[in-house]
Amino acid sequence: MREETGVAMVKGGGDEADSAPRRGRPRSIETTNAILESAYALMAATGLATTTIDAVARHSSVSKMTIYKWWPSREALLIDAFLHHAAQMLPLPPVSSGTPAARARRHAAAYAEALQGEFGKVQLAVISECISRTGSAELFYARYLQFRRDALVEMIAAGQTDGSVLAEAAPEDLYDAIYGSLFYRYVFGIAPITPAYARNLVDMVLQPKD
Template identity: 70%
Template sequence: MAGSKAETEDGTTARRGRPRSAATTAAILQSAYTLMATTGLAATTIDAIARHSNVSKMTIYKWWPSREALLIDAFLDQASRAVPLPATGIPVARIRRHVATYAEALQGEFGRVQLAVISECISKAGSAELFYERYLGLRRSKMLETIIAGQRDGSIGAGGTPGDLYDAIYGSLFYRYVFGIKPLSAAYARNLVTLVLRPSADA
């Protein structure tokens, strides 16, 4: 019987009823990400994930509405550790730290998996809406809150809308990654934040 959905702390959705086992959930997510990173998306099937995590396919199908949703959640789980959202400090400094970490992560395994997951969503559904819903929307909203806080306390001088400022920074970094445009480095990312957000002299 299908139950109603509730949002979890990482923005994913879980069905009400018997609580998920945290250890089993972690095993499934880690297995999915490991397989994506080492064997590619085509080989990261539900069967493969179930074997790798030693969890039944029934459990996986019960907890995720689709393979694509599971792949996105596995990527989100990895992103929470590899590119965490800073929670303390002056807003513009938090953004600098985050974009520097993101720029570096893009150039390795993390970047390859992110691009593959987005491509998978587009090829299956014709859009990246599912990726935005389960991954990008959550992280984007958190960073918009940071930009708004910076505009309010004066550490961010740019007067554009938070969404446009966010897109100018993160969209530029992802565009450079996809098309191999150099430079793409932590230093470049930090300078981009300064260019876009026009921080105050003491920020």
């Protein structure tokens, strides 16, 4: 899920990086983190309606001018704040942490658990905000989902190549079957989502050898 839309971005995979060219003085990491953490804290505590640029500026003790300079819109800031939190809470599994299937199980289980707390509520609220403001969730996909999706699709493809994943469908479709199912069940409250369910879903979809 590549997160670049013309402003400095934080990639959601455990590694945080600014990718866009800047003018003037470079960003302060400390100030950037203060803004993002304040925005997420406000979303989690009071909801999106009250998480305005003014409120974030007050909470983070950073000027509105600075925030507007670094983010093109309120929606972009909210997504990046969610992304910043997700990078810490749900880092993408490193190659050294096991087979592709084992890594997929751990990540899917962590995502299922996260959905049950404030993380799930904030994610849904941010997506809803994007849809209500722009008519689609394309901005959320571009700034958050694409980079993570691409990374996990690549991981699944690696498992197909080394023979540890027996499922023959396109790795993009396998990823969507796992995470689309988890998100679908969460949004509509169809059934409880547990880490055990997520691990079993990964095994059912990927058909791993291990």
